[in-house]
Amino acid sequence: MARARRQPVYFGTGGFSGFLLLQIGKTGLKWCHEAIKMKWEGERTHMEKKVPDWQTFIRCNGGHLIIRHLKSGLAENLEIPWPAKLKGIECEKVRFRAEDLRSLAGHMQTLDTVELKECEIGEGALSVLSGAGSLRYLSFKNCGISDADLAWFHGTPKLRGLVLAGNPGCTDAVVARAVGSPLENLNLQGTCFRNVDVPLLLSFPQLEYLNLSDTEVTGAALVQLAVNRRLNVICGHDREGVSMFRAAQRDSWKKRLSYDAGPAGEAMESVRHFFEISRDGRLNRSGLVTERYLEYCRAHGYNGVDPGQKVSFCDSSVPPYQGYRVVDVEQITRKKFYVYSECDDMVLSQYRCLVIQTEGGWKIDKNEWLTDGKWKFRSLE
Structure with missing residues (x-):
């Protein structure tokens, strides 16, 4: 062959x-x-050619202008390609003189976003923005500005976000000028904001996120803001103070502050036990949940709480309830309690379980989380 x-x-x-x-x-x-x-x-010869010293990235995407300096120092004396209809400007590490920003005067009717980061701003350069009545977001992060640089600022009817982070020269005076604006996000990290200034923040009832890290504000003052149910506070230097704020916030939701210590303790312990076996990941948990709640979950796309069952739309390999702790309780009836817990994240996110006493012991009958100032359904993780 x-x-x-x-x-x-x-x-x-x-x-x-x-x-x-x-x-x-x-x-x-x-x-x-x-x-x-x-x-x-052959390729090495080509690769050894000198690469241009590219330092500043400038991009005009529709009505949004982006300028970023990619190396040390600050970009300056740039030829800026202002679009015909400017809606937003985002700059990082750029030195602006008053004459550099004069062209903004022609865009006051359309400009709604100004975001400057680590920029150096010349005297009077920002005053051109005084006519921008449509601003929705205004951010000066680590720009070394002070109250004097924002003397022109008086808020706008559409202003939702104000960021003054990293500017220790800014005080409550700037925030006071924003009164009347529908602020939802206020970042005062690293500013000269103090405890005595906190009541001023009650002037913004729509406020949802407040960053007071690296300021002189403490938890004793934050409690005054607890009437705002939708507010989330970040205060990295005083986590206990944020916890005090959350406790006061919970009390404002409760219909009844007193409770029977015996059954309340049992209800809280049942939720702690649920968290504990959930972290294990190998034990069945359905015995700690009412059948009525399991049926409700199935009707909303959640198949179960035991190993091997789909718990949520996005199952995770990370054990659930990491960093969760039971913190409070509210008595509804003799056999029904809300057990509150919080997650050890930046804002101490709030959750609560409705726990009822059955013939088989205390069981979870509902699970909710606080978002936008309202308690909303959340699957068990």
């Missing part, structure tokens, strides 16, 4: 700019090595 002739085999590699065919045969390996070597020598 005649022996079949061995055919060469070809492989492709895209490791270089071209596409190189490699022949594997009796002498193929040597040929491949030489071919790769020659190809590499």
Whole structure:
């Protein structure tokens, strides 16, 4: 029987700019090595060409202008391609003189976003924004500005976000000028905001996120803001103070502050036990949940709470309820309690379980989380 002739085999590699065919045969390996070597020598010559010293990225995307300086120092004396209809400007590490921003005067009717980060702003340069009555978001992060640089600022009817982070020269005076604006996000991290200034924040009933980290504000003052049920506070230097704020906020929701210590303790312990076995990940939990609640979950796309069952639309390999702790309780009836817990995240997010006493013991009958100032359904993780 005649022996079949061995055919060469070809492989492709895209490791270089071209596409190189490699022949594997009796002498193929040597040929491949030489071919790769020659190809590499040619590519190396091309690669050793000097790359331009590119420092500043400027992009005009529709009505949004983005300028970012990518190296040390600050970009300056730039030829800025202002769009015909400017809606937003985002700049990082740029030095602005008053004359650099004069062109903004022609866009006061359309400009709604100004975001400057680590920029150096010349005296009077920002005053051109005084006519921007449509501003929705105004941010000066680590720009070294003070109250004097924002003397022109008086808020706007549409202003939702104000960021003064990293500017220790800014005080409550700037915030006071924003009164009347529908602020939802206020970042005062690293400013000269103090406890005595906190009542001013009650002037913004729509406020949802407040950052007071690295200021002189403490938890004793934050409690005054608890009447705002939708408010989330970040205060990294006083986590206990944020916890005090959350406790006062919970009390404002409760219909009844007193409770029977015995059954309340049992209800709280049942939720702690649920968290504990949930972190284990190997134990069944359905015995700690009412059948009525399980049926409700199934009707909303959640199949179960035991291992191997789909718990939510996005199951995670991370054990659930990490950093959760039971913190409070509210008595509804003799056999029904809300058990509150909070997660150890930036804002101490709030959750609550409705726990009822059944013949089989205390069981979870509902689970909710606080969002937008309202308690909303949440699946058990």
